[in-house]
Amino acid sequence: MSAIASINTIPRVLIVDDNPNNLGLIVDHLEGHGYEVLVALGGEEALERMPFAKPDLILLDVMMPGIDGFETCRRLKADAETRDIPVIFMTALSDLDSKVSAFAAGGVDYVSKPFQREELLARIASHVVLYRSQRALSMQEARLRAEVATRRAAEIALRESEVRYRRLFETAADGIMVFDLDSGRVVDANLVCCQMLEIEREGLGAMSLADIPLLHEQNDGSEVLATLCRDGQARWEEWSWRRPDGSTLSVEVNGSSYLAGESLLGQCILRDVTPRKQAEAKIRYMALHDTLTGLPNRTMMMDRLNHQITEARRDDRKVALLLLDLDNFKTINDSLGHFVGDALLEEVATRLRSVLRENDVAARLGGDEFVISAGGLHGEEEAEHIAQRVLEALKPAFLIEGRSLNATSSIGISMYPQDGKEAHMLLQAADTAMYKAKKSGRCQYRLFSQDLSIEADRWHSLSNDLHGACDRGEFVLYYQPQVAIGTSKVVGTEALLRWNHPKLGIVEPSLFIPLLEENGRMIEVGRWVLTEACHQNAEWQARGITGVRVAVNISAQQFYRGDIVSSVRTALEDTGLEARWLELELTESLTLEDSEATHRIMGELKALGVKLSLDDFGTGWSSLGYLRHFPLDGIKIDRSFVRDMLEDQNTAAIVQSVLDLARQLNLECIAEGVETEEQLAHLRDSHCQVMQGYLCRAAMPPEEAAAFLNEYFAQNQAA
Numbered sequence: 001m002s003a004i005a006s007i008n009t010i011p012r013v014l015i016v017d018d019n020p021n022n023l024g025l026i027v028d029h030l031e032g033h034g035y036e037v038l039v040a041l042g043g044e045e046a047l048e049r050m051p052f053a054k055p056d057l058i059l060l061d062v063m064m065p066g067i068d069g070f071e072t073c074r075r076l077k078a079d080a081e082t083r084d085i086p087v088i089f090m091t092a093l094s095d096l097d098s099k100v101s102a103f104a105a106g107g108v109d110y111v112s113k114p115f116q117r118e119e120l121l122a123r124i125a126s127h128v129v130l131y132r133s134q135r136a137l138s139m140q141e142a143r144l145r146a147e148v149a150t151r152r153a154a155e156i157a158l159r160e161s162e163v164r165y166r167r168l169f170e171t172a173a174d175g176i177m178v179f180d181l182d183s184g185r186v187v188d189a190n191l192v193c194c195q196m197l198e199i200e201r202e203g204l205g206a207m208s209l210a211d212i213p214l215l216h217e218q219n220d221g222s223e224v225l226a227t228l229c230r231d232g233q234a235r236w237e238e239w240s241w242r243r244p245d246g247s248t249l250s251v252e253v254n255g256s257s258y259l260a261g262e263s264l265l266g267q268c269i270l271r272d273v274t275p276r277k278q279a280e281a282k283i284r285y286m287a288l289h290d291t292l293t294g295l296p297n298r299t300m301m302m303d304r305l306n307h308q309i310t311e312a313r314r315d316d317r318k319v320a321l322l323l324l325d326l327d328n329f330k331t332i333n334d335s336l337g338h339f340v341g342d343a344l345l346e347e348v349a350t351r352l353r354s355v356l357r358e359n360d361v362a363a364r365l366g367g368d369e370f371v372i373s374a375g376g377l378h379g380e381e382e383a384e385h386i387a388q389r390v391l392e393a394l395k396p397a398f399l400i401e402g403r404s405l406n407a408t409s410s411i412g413i414s415m416y417p418q419d420g421k422e423a424h425m426l427l428q429a430a431d432t433a434m435y436k437a438k439k440s441g442r443c444q445y446r447l448f449s450q451d452l453s454i455e456a457d458r459w460h461s462l463s464n465d466l467h468g469a470c471d472r473g474e475f476v477l478y479y480q481p482q483v484a485i486g487t488s489k490v491v492g493t494e495a496l497l498r499w500n501h502p503k504l505g506i507v508e509p510s511l512f513i514p515l516l517e518e519n520g521r522m523i524e525v526g527r528w529v530l531t532e533a534c535h536q537n538a539e540w541q542a543r544g545i546t547g548v549r550v551a552v553n554i555s556a557q558q559f560y561r562g563d564i565v566s567s568v569r570t571a572l573e574d575t576g577l578e579a580r581w582l583e584l585e586l587t588e589s590l591t592l593e594d595s596e597a598t599h600r601i602m603g604e605l606k607a608l609g610v611k612l613s614l615d616d617f618g619t620g621w622s623s624l625g626y627l628r629h630f631p632l633d634g635i636k637i638d639r640s641f642v643r644d645m646l647e648d649q650n651t652a653a654i655v656q657s658v659l660d661l662a663r664q665l666n667l668e669c670i671a672e673g674v675e676t677e678e679q680l681a682h683l684r685d686s687h688c689q690v691m692q693g694y695l696c697r698a699a700m701p702p703e704e705a706a707a708f709l710n711e712y713f714a715q716n717q718a719a
């Protein structure tokens with residue numbers, strides 16, 4: 001009965017019989033013996049009730065309307081749910097065939113009506129017990145099978161997850177290490193971690209944190225690691241150490257802990273952040289340095305300067321700020337290209353570094369502007385001394401791409417505290433002093449003074465007034481005659497630019513041409529000069545003043561950046577002047593660069609039919625020899641040579657050799673700035689062909705020049 005009890009405390013019997021009168025006695029009898037009895041009045045009803053009835057035994061009448069007992073039993077046996085429920089047939093039939101049919105239909109037993117109650121009870125009890133114990137067994141077996149299957153599935157899942165997590169652990173880009181937090185024993189570490197910490201994987205099991213040398217380098221790294229894990233917060237710590245190849249490894253360390261059985265384990269993740277650190281360092285470097293020269297940039301320089309000022313204030317010392325600008329850089333950059341320009345700037349930076357004292361700072365502000373700040377000084381003399389050293393360092397020619405280039409510098413100096421208490425004031429004062437140095441000629445330095453500041457203010461207001469001066473028609477051309485020394489004939493005029501300032505009157509070109517060049521407007525004004533000079537000459541020719549060419553100055557900016565060839569062509573076309581009456585005076589510094597660009601442009605200008613001459617000859621550093629390379633028609637000896645040639649024998653010798661060479665090369669020689677009869681006589685004796693200077697006339701406004709030429713022509717015609 002224990003098996004029965006374990007399934008269902010009260011055994012349940014379903015009686016299927018179409019005659020309820022037969023049932024009353026059996027039901028009472030069974031119920032009296034502890035059975036729960038259900039009744040169905042036919043096969044169909046019995047089958048319908050099966051899913052809910054769930055009997056432990058069925059007493060089945062054979063002869064019933066509808067489907068009989070045999071068929072009902074067959075159907076019960078055909079269904080997996082009811083197949084095992086024992087069926088005892090009850091019938092009045094007592095023939096052998098019926099009994100055989102009953103067993104064939106799946107019955108377990110057979111009782112004949114009228115029943116022997118005790119027999120019926122005994123049969124029912126034995127089958128119910130058998131059925132119940134079988135059911136209990138199969139249920140237990142099913143449970144066991146399910147348990148085994150669940151365990152097996154759990155094992156498989158565990159194995160799969162182990163494989164998955166091991167793979168994650170092994171292939172993680174970060175280093176992962178697990179260790180016992182109490183003993184420090186290393187439990188596991190992936191390959192990346194071993195490589196980072198430079199430990200062998202094989203010996204891991206016997207290792208503790210204290211055995212890892214690299215952790216000691218981190219200021220008791222094993223302790224830090226343990227604390228990090230114990231803290232339990234995912235906190236990142238930054239470490240860096242030197243690798244055997246000398247490079248630096250930067251690592252972020254994160255720790256956490258967890259209980260595994262009895263052990264408290266620490267788990268740390270080591271992330272290699274070297275590339276990020278390097279990128280950050282690079283960004284920081286780039287933010288503070290000039291990428292071309294590697295010198296500090298403006299931001300860093302201002303920072304250092306502020307620092308030097310603070311120290312000087314504390315120690316009662318001075319700070320000097322030297323602002324440098326290369327005298328010839330724009331021309332070199334324009335004519336030889338940016339590649340050469342950049343290489344020159346790099347070389348200049350190297351030379352500047354070589355003259356610095358330990359605490360001086362050299363920086364590049366941009367373009368060809370450099371700055372040096374020197375702290376801890378006692379007086380201006382020390383600043384001047386640095387300036388002299390810089391000028392000396394930059395003096396020797398630079399050898400770049402097989403070319404020898406000169407790039408001297410002009411330096412403006414300002415001093416803390418007298419010229420400014422703050423960095424930006426010092427920079428402004430040095431800038432003003434540098435302008436002065438530039439105006440005084442190449443390779444100079446100037447200290448700032450208040451007078452300079454006033455001059456600089458004037459300079460700036462002039463610069464403002466220049467805006468739109470061309471459009472307002474404030475420019476005029478003056479003309480200075482050029483006279484053949486042998487015949488006294490006027491062979492040309494030089495067009496010289498003047499600015500008719502509304503308040504200041506006529507302003508000399510030395511005051512405003514540098515300003516025009518600085519803001520790139522010389523190109524536009526130069527075009528106007530070309531057209532105006534051609535127009536004037538064409539008009540004079542129309543008035544009978546013939547055979548007199550006009551010379552126009554061309555600046556480096558116009559030559560290289562202003563599309564000079566098309567400007568000249570347009571000026572000639574617009575004014576109708578024949579090209580042979582136009583001469584272009586190119587400054588020596590411009591042609592100094594024996595570049596492909598210079599040759600090409602000169603060739604194209606020559607092809608137009610204009611004359612080319614070299615202005616200010618002798619003021620550059622070039623050798624006379626390079627004259628041969630260019631398609632020139634003439635050279636102009638600079639007025640400084642003419643001025644000194646009678647007093648200084650060396651100058652006289654230079655003038656003589658220039659004249660000799662010009663003759664050999666079939667170049668016309670014009671002497672500029674001739675002021676005295678003695679100078680003229682000397683030039684005549686030296687076979688100079690043409691003179692220009694106050695001795696004949698200074699540059700004149702157009703009407704005066706026209707009157708001069710008219711008078712000259714009238715006299716000449718009369719002669």
Ligand SMILES: Nc1nc2c(ncn2[C@@H]2O[C@@H]3COP(=O)(O)O[C@H]4[C@@H](O)[C@H](n5cnc6c(=O)[nH]c(N)nc65)O[C@@H]4COP(=O)(O)O[C@H]3[C@H]2O)c(=O)[nH]1
Nearest residue numbers: 496497508509529553554555673674675692693694695699
């Ligand atoms: N001491 C002295 N000086 C004399 C004598 N005879 C002439 N001069 C001056 O010498 C300068 C000659 O012009 P430059 O060498 O081409 O030098 C010119 C030229 O480089 C530049 N310049 C003038 N006009 C133009 C122009 O239209 N375009 C460009 N790009 N530059 C110009 O400005 C410079 C200065 O021009 P200016 O002031 O007109 O100065 C002129 C002229 O007035 C003399 O006997 N003694």
